[in-house]
């Protein structure tokens with residue numbers, strides 16, 4: 001159904017605090033869904049075409065908050081969120097604050113306590129997908145905190161598109177998913193660039209190497225699913241490959257990389273966990289067993 005201006009007046013008014021690439025994408029998605037949108041950014045002049053498309057640019061955080069029923073904050077980090085909201089004497093009555101800034105689970109829980117001490121209805125969130133997905137079916141946003149607040153904003157958040165999922169009452173859960181997923185990304189990027197450095201030191205052309213490297217990447221989805229099942233059941237069969245075999249393989253990588261003067265810091269850290277697993281008697285087990293060794297190693 002095409003919304004008329006009357007429909008528009010019934011839609012929740014949304015304020016977006018922060019006009020980095022993600023804040024702009026969010027404001028754009030709410031405009032596309034015909035919500036009345038107000039935006040604010042610390043540094044003026046970042047609104048791009050949003051005002052031409054109907055967004056109101058507020059001159060202060062207080063004015064921005066007053067203009068919205070749902071207030072989205074999306075800044076560089078939680079310190080920026082606190083700095084932005086702490087001294088703003090806004091009236092939060094009948095308003096809901098959704099913090100889509102990336103951070104740590106403990107920061108999300110602390111932010112939730114801060115909001116509740118001021119009587120602010122609060123949800124914490126994590127955006128898992130890049131700016132071009134926002135407002136499309138490919139967007140993925142996780143939210144956590146009060147279910148009542150989630151139910152109140154669910155319809156409004158549909159404008160962001162794709163999957164918007166509530167993970168439960170613990171406000172740290174969305175952030176917890178995000179950091180664990182970023183863990184995969186950060187270590188994988190390190191692995192990819194390290195492999196390219198090693199391959200090129202051995203005279204392998206990057207584009208020829210890429211065809212094989214992409215094949216390795218293609219193995220990961222099945223491995224992730226299989227590991228999840230093993231970690232869930234606490235059963236780590238070494239029928240496909242073993243930790244003992246991985247200990248031998250990683251030693252070859254470290255030796256070859258060292259011979260070319262390539263940094264091996266991340267590999268030696270990984271090797272020490274594998275060696276610990278072998279010392280603990282897990283050599284014949286599968287690689288998913290390393291999760292329990294990592295957790296134990298972190299406690300000493």
Ligand SMILES: NC(=O)c1ccc[n+]([C@@H]2O[C@H](COP(=O)([O-])OP(=O)(O)OC[C@H]3O[C@@H](n4cnc5c(N)ncnc54)[C@H](OP(=O)(O)O)[C@@H]3O)[C@@H](O)[C@H]2O)c1
Pocket residue numbers: 017018019020021022023024041042043046074075076077079080081083084100101102103127128129130131
């Ligand atoms: N971009 C993506 O694809 C993507 C994807 C998923 C999640 N995210 C998350 O979304 C959040 C925003 O990301 P982004 O891409 O829009 O850009 P960003 O560079 O992470 O953040 C830029 C925004 O933070 C503001 N800011 C920085 N320091 C501030 C301070 N001390 N006080 C007030 N505002 C401050 C900037 O204002 P000024 O203009 O005044 O500097 C700007 O509005 C981040 O937490 C990011 O991790 C982004």
